Amino acid sequence: MNLDFTDEQRALRETLRDFFEKESPPAVVRAAEPLGFDAALWRTVAELGLPAIAIPEDHGGAGAGSVELAIAAELLGRSLAPVPLIEAATAGRLLASHAGGAVLEPLVAGERLATLALHPAVRDVARLVPAGAVADLVVVLREDALLLIEQPVKPGPAIPNLGAMPLADCPIPADLVVLARGPEAVAGYHLAVRQWRLLTAAALVGIASRALEIGLDYVLQRRAFGVLIASFQTIQHRLADNATAIDGARLLAYEAAWADDVQRGPPPPAWPRCRSCSRRRRRSGPRRRACTSTAVTGTRSNTTSSSTSGGPRPGPSWPATAGPGTRSWPTSCMTHRARRTIDRAGRTTHRGRRWPTCRTTHRGRR
């Protein structure tokens, strides 16, 4: 057990924190609305090589892993940066396993943008694809075939939504590329969707942390009844609960990222728990955290000049795009998790849950 980042990871964290704070302040976030995409910022992000950070080195990427991507996602979340880094990174990793250099090179170079449909296509359309309104390429599963779609028009018709995200329905044209077929294609697709979830979880941790900071700043300045409102018990207790939940969520998000990095082959029963758990936890967290921060900032949160008012919107919306219609927690995610629990309950287990003890070589950095 070791919760320290490596020196490189720490450096990445500091660099990206500064980068997003400088390049994606609230003014940039607001200017990008309602589409939720800033092309100039995206070009800068691409130039930094971030979308290719976890693509293998022999495909031109940096060869890093999900922990590094989670770091980037968390810091992107802190700033609500209007760039589809999570989609591009996830689609890129999937394409690195299934597509050739001709497809991958422009993605790695940041010249083209790929995204991932979060649900299999139904009747020739991939619905509510994140970054679907701005992507050049969409990777989607249809039945047992993994498809690569070249989008005809960019930006496409974005569907207005609560989180100001560049969502779109992407039609599947007649001329498409079948990247792979069969059980491996299906497994690869679902792995990519889970990776999207865990990175979105990390981004939500970022949103929640920033919302808490804004709330803390505020309560340490605002006075009522002659004293700082920070000294009121109810304020303190709610913020303490927030901080605890954020700690828990962050631990879970990074556990999920670590688990993704170490696993090889089909996921062991314990493994999907992390990713599902992390998504689940993060869904509740930022909305509550952001709402509490909004609540403690009182009426100010209702004015458009407050940065907190930007908080609650992406929070609840982002995870909902991965859900099949339930308002809060995607049932599929939880059913998946619960089924794994059943599997374990059905076997004779020895006490306690242990991670697989096979310490296969992994890319995890020390």
Next chain:
Amino acid sequence: MDFWESDDLAAHRDAARAWADANVRPEWAAEQVRTGCHQTPELHARLAGDGILGAGWPPEYGGTDVDLDFARAVFDELARRGVEADGWSTTSMVAHTILQVATEEQKHAYIPAVLRGEMLIALGYSEPDSGSDVAAAKTTAVRVPSDGTGAPPGGTGAGGTGASGTGASGDWVINGQKMFTSTAQLASHVFVLARTNPDVPKHKGLTLFLVPTASEGYACQPIYTLGGQVTNATFYAGVRVPDRARIGGVDEGWSVMKVALVYERGFGSSTSLEQTLARDLAAWARAARRPNGTAVFDDPLTAERIGRIAVDEEVTRVMSLRLGWLAQRGELPQIEGSMRKLFWTETIQRHYSDALDILGADGVLAPGAAAASGAPAGGEFEHDFRAAVVTTVYGGASEILREIIAERRLGLPRSRRA
């Protein structure tokens, strides 16, 4: 960064299981639930006899050469089998405190007896009027001459701030009442926090005493709790103890308490709390059928609620791992420990409430009715539901933990007056 959970007691697990197989009667766990007493004297005697209580203690005070990790593995195994040793927890907490702050004579007088299993010590901190505000204790201790003749010299113990064992001798007379003196019904002593100086700020006028339960004037009354545990109110009506029963300096009890609290908050007890509720519920839901013949688990909302429980259990697990990691680095994870307890206890109350909803009528069946009506997991759910209620109160109430987090992690100004 890695989340591998290493078992530092792995080498001792088999031996611990073997010891438990040989020494633990299977009916003890149910007996503890039934009687509400979380201490089994026969088990305690066996632990003492085999030198397990003395593991890790200095030999000059009766420590044994039993491997400390083996002893820890034994206690893990006991907990796994549902056999608690709350009396030993409080006793060893006090014994550690004695080792830190007491005189040599006191260490020799008490520690060997503790490790032989002959002394069991209950905690006497809380009172009817003070729990979280423990320094507000009103039980008094007044110094009297040893010959026991009447009035104390010159009033209360004011000015008696000499180090224990020097200068003033004599006895102390204790009057007052303690609440939630758990395990006092089996204890040979109570570690009593008493006010020895009412003329100074509350933290500065406290002293701790080891009071024998055989003392004249001592009484113990059971208190039956919602969760099934039977604790006690203890009464001190002119209980007289010699000065050598005073642990730490006169009026210096608060600094002794701080040592004791370090052991109570148990930052060192970072072994994962093994939680199986989600797993048990899922197993039940898979087998249980609705009137239409489908499994309860096939209801997506039910599966979702069980999943939510599993997620929170995982967060608690990783928070526990974090505590272990910090402790191994030699850090004192007070904030992380508070966060873990706060998160765990608040969530399990919701979990057990959810569990009872999911189980429906079966969920409210008591253990006694379990065999007859097939209540899931032997009726543990309804018992655990009740037992969860007190967890947000004892060992650091949630409200206090939130304030610790607010002050020390978030930098907010203290909200309660000192």
